[in-house]
Amino acid sequence: MTIYAAGVVCWREHEGKLIVALVHREKYQDWGFPKGKLDPGEFLPQTAVREVEEEAGFRVRLGRKLGVINYQVGNGQDKEVHYWASRVTDKALNKQKFTPNQEIAKVEWIEAKQALTLLSYEHDQKLMADVIALHKKKELETRALIILRHAKATPRGDWAGQEAKRPLLPEGLQQAQRLIPLIAAYGPKRVITSPWRRCHDTIAPYAQSAKRTLIERHQLTEFSNQRKPARTLDVVMDLIGTSRSGLICTHRPALPSALRPFILSAPKELREQIAQGATLAPAEFLVLRLSISGKFRVVGVERCGLEQEVSEEAEH
Known part of the structure; x- marks a missing residue:
């Protein structure tokens, strides 16, 4: 062992x-x-x-x-x-x-x-x-941008109400609680979420525990991303443009849009690992490491999930 x-x-x-x-x-x-x-x-x-x-x-x-x-x-x-x-x-x-x-x-x-x-x-x-x-190389100090898929939600076929209000399953609510100390280890300061209930309820426990303002952006919803992926991208680029660490909680269909700028700015050896973030499981997230010197560059990525005993990582 x-x-x-x-x-x-x-x-x-x-x-x-x-x-x-x-x-x-x-x-x-x-x-x-x-x-x-x-x-x-x-x-x-x-x-x-x-x-x-x-x-x-x-x-x-x-x-x-x-x-x-x-x-x-x-x-x-x-x-x-x-x-x-x-x-x-x-x-x-x-x-x-x-x-x-x-x-x-x-x-x-x-x-x-x-x-x-x-x-x-x-x-x-x-x-x-x-x-x-x-x-x-001035690559030791970095800031973290986390892309999180919401926790396990009620299946679409089992929900007759509005899609925006489809809730987390009891298992998903437990996942949201278990995420608190894991995300806290990275300490994101700016916390942004899709306002749809399953995303909001995934990250709200961390935001409350860390005393962070929870910022809602409708551009991160499945509906908005499907209509205009560029708007989802705008939210990500706005976070990239700040000097603070941050987190975005969104839906699986929106993940490719959210990850696109990181793939484009990463060295070849990291692009595939970032692209695979489109397959994040419920309550799983990527920690993207950005260099704070010079232009926007991804210098590392970790994939973290509640079911992983050991986080997977790729570093440049």
Whole structure:
């Protein structure tokens, strides 16, 4: 059986230099990144955020996915650790609550090149080298745009009322609740939805929990997209044009329109993964990573769903 875990390379810039947060375990006399095992009922992005708070004492929202590290632990068991990057804000750092404990003796911010020699394990050193390379290319800091398909709804054939009012099934309502911590790991600030009930009720629990204003756009409905796909595209382009992370909740028939600008701006190796987003299952979503430097570019994509034990990802 594989042990699943998740962690974060927490980073900042100080006097123009990249610095990262490393944790020291006195029991093992080693240095590494904040990480830990998946708890029952948890999703890996949740695990990553929780472990940073437990081990380093501050809250983060996930940046781009860095990759997956596989190795064997002392008993010969396979371990699979999923890593994200996260820029730690001044606000998060000012609220840091860390007390040395039996597991983590200290947390220190180390200049990235020095961290290469301080890290105890080769796989962490390789991860650090990848982070340095991304920073040099100005592709380490990104913002997330999430495209979410609504949760499981009452079948069309079982609903005699207006299409716009077709509700979620009880299973769909449960999915909407389970999405809250998963989406919260990425922390989208601007939340936009089709006003049709099945979309609204999918993302409203997250918006309420995160205290985000829920913005309704009729251009995201099936009917509007069918008549004028360009209007659906306009809503997406408006979100792309902002500097904030965001989320769009829409319907399966509207997904190709919503994904089109990302496919066009992505490198060849990511286009197919983005295009496959048109097949998102109910309550499944894509996290599209946009570079914040230069013109609009997609530099990474993750596909996340409630039924996935491990998120699928593709990174450039």
